[in-house]
Amino acid sequence: MPDRRELVTSIVTAVVAALACSVSIQFATPIDRALPFLAVVVVALNAPIAVLPLIVIENVIVDEPARLLAIGIVMAIAFAYASFERAPFVAFLAVLVLRWIPLHDVVIWRELIILAGAVAVAYVMNGATLAVVLGLFSPAWPAKVAVVLFVVAVLAAFRLRRVKSSGGMAVALLGLIIAFFPWSGVMARGWMAFIHQPRQAARIELRYALPPGRTMTIDVPEHAEALIVSGANVQRLPCGTVLGWMNGAPITAPDWGFMRREQFFASRNCYPRNPAGRIRGYGWSAWIDGAERILLPYGAKSIRIAVNPQLPKNALLQIEAFE
């Protein structure tokens, strides 16, 4: 335990660091605006020196993804440095960093359940990594699932205590999770994106939303290779449900917003097979839209789209763009 002098010094340092970071904010993303909070976290992790690179990064890296990733890497190093001791505290801070940014999107009572669960697992395991992994992947909707999950996790942790979770690989895993905290929502709900990454090419926007049973013919522009489609109000349909047909070939696509945090757990959709979505939002609210790329028939001058009449009434097939 730190003595009183150390505690006072740490508090003073945290206040100064938070003020310094608050003055340094240059950009409007929730991650940039959370810099003062991150400064307090690194001081709490006993790595106050990490405040300096945070300030420098905020001031010198203009490119948004590069800046956020650099902030993430600094936080990852601070957590890796601190992860060998005070596991419950480290888990507490890690869950805050992963799930409480942006703060205005946090439903406090739901998140408190997850926070308490993660701290309990870290306490029992005497290591932060498993707790942080659970904290990352636990759903806040519905809350009862989170409660059950953590009760099971705490019980399992008693059995798993002998497994050392403070080794190099555990720290690397913890670091990797923290490094991408600016997109923690994507990590939790769209982790497939990190393996099978979505890509975008130049697009010609169409923006049609077709109800069940509707048919439509569209001229294909020159050099177009693929059609970008997604579903709307189809998140409860199982994976692989045919939403319609393109020149007779079936179209399958997930709901456009099924990876949002409120919808994800209730959804039965799968990550697109040929993903074309892009990352939206920041922190725990980050998600990827479910746009899917459908290759056009070779040499087709026009395509005929027919929407499956068997779909629910409010379902829509969204024809987003040619690519």
Added chain:
Amino acid sequence: MIAAAAIVLAILPFVFFRGAELVRALRNQFALYAFATGVWVFTRTVGATDFDPYIAIVFIAVAQLALIALQLRATAQPRNLATRFAVAAALVYTIILPAQLRSVIDGDEPFYLLVTESIVKDHDLDLANQYRDIAHTDTGRPDLVPQGGDPKGPHGEQYSRHEPFLPLLMVPGYALFGLPGALATIALFGVLLVRSLVRWFEDEGISDETIRALMPLIIFGPPLLFYAVRIWPEVPAAFCFVEALRGVRQRRAQRWIPALLALVMLKLRFVLIGVMFVPFVVRERKRALIALSILALPMLVIWIASGSATSVHSWRELMPVAPMPYLHGLFGLILDGAAGIAFQAPLYLLGIFALARWRSMPEGFRLGAIASVLYLVTLLPRAEWHGGWSPPLRYIVVFIPLLALGAAALYERSQAARAWLAPIAIWTIGLTVHGIAEPWRLFHIASGENAVGEWLSAMYQSDFSRLFPSFIRPNFAAIVGAIVLVMLLIPCAFVRQQTADSRQQTLDRSLSAVRCLLSAVCAAALVLFFHFGRLPGDRIEFEDTHVVHHGGELYPTQFQVARFLYRGGWLMKRGDSMSFLAKRGSYILFYTSTGPAVIEIGGKAVHLDTPPMAIVDVPATGRVTLTCVDGNINLDRMELR
């Protein structure tokens, strides 16, 4: 090269650790690779593609060294540190060497190599034929011509001003492997220096814990890392200096005599160090004779080679001058943004503070400091105290072991010194990555700016360079820096000395608190730095990076020999313009022109016909455009009245 670096870095833990510690080190290394691979794979998903992969790889390699250094600091396992660190240095220098060869050798390096080539191929020191066929030499510099003032023989021989001893040392390496062999010779001296340095630390009573904590920063950080893989006499000289000091301290003539001889033979200026050794080694007439012979020998060699005992130097350079140049040089070597210890090798700042605790420092440190006095007193007033066209700290690399010993001794005695280690390590990692990834940027023109200042100035188009102390082109930050340094040194000198036990207790108790407060102070300073950096300053130097030039050219040209002796400026002709941030107010414009000229600034025409200065007004704070309306003009600077 990447694979070779990975193999070498994988071997490194075996040099230091055994058993469980070795497993831990390898696990850490594997974890770092796993983390880096993960980040690498995932960066494309989040769209973070705006970075240089080569710099990222260098960063991972340096991070790996940092991990080993951290583990070394935390463990008490490795014994026989001298050999272990020497082997580690050999491994690391082996992989840094090809990285440095990404750019052609520069500064004095090609001249040393040319002499080596001449010795190997022609068995003489005459470089005339080398210059005639310069495209076919190993220098990779087809533009190379003799340096101004290089000695010439009666029959058209062209000699180099540089002493031939270093080229002689490089002969075997060069004969076997060409340029890489020559560089490897210097690296070998770097390895010898590391071994000798650790031994010296041990001789002077520095604990193993301190050696383990500091030595990675010393051998894998600037300036030793960069001078150990480049053709300069500084690293061999540093090795000889340490060996001479050890020999004198141990009273072993067979150690100090060859070391001192090699030291003075490397470069004539090192005779000034040798002279200061004389009172410590002369105890009988025979020794005095040996010492004097050693000091006379290099002059004899140079006289035979070039016809002058002092080569391009003169005895007048030893005469005292007015006090101001000494202060310039002294504070410049410590604080200058481009060429000072504080910004280019901050660890050795602790060595400067160690001087303030003279009485409690090891005897070897005091002996070395005394031995360096004459050299420094001669160096400080020189216009080229910063080293000219070379990597930073050229002229004081020879004393880096001395400063390292001071830093180590202070680290053992002072909690503040320990608290400073984290920011120093971060800055050193940055310098190391920068120097390995972009070796050509180790050479910086002495313009009053530095790499970081230029980078930020270009990014913000605002004068960040003025916030770095510059003694090459003195600025306000230099005055502030000098005052702060003196204010820090005074209490350091009068702080109460503690006993070993109470010292350790104090260290353990308050290190964390000091570390925290230091971080808070540094954070506040950084915020102020970025805030004031974006505001206009009181002085605009027209050649600087923050000025956006539309036409015109730099004067004197960038590679003008001894450019720092000139007032720099920007040549403009009719139609050229430039813009910069300035405060509202009345300024004195410094310029030169051969005839009348008209400029427009802030929408107002100003006739310039009485050089070297004129009064101009800036109507509002913000970006100002200055246009040359008529005539030709060399604009130097603009100062707020």
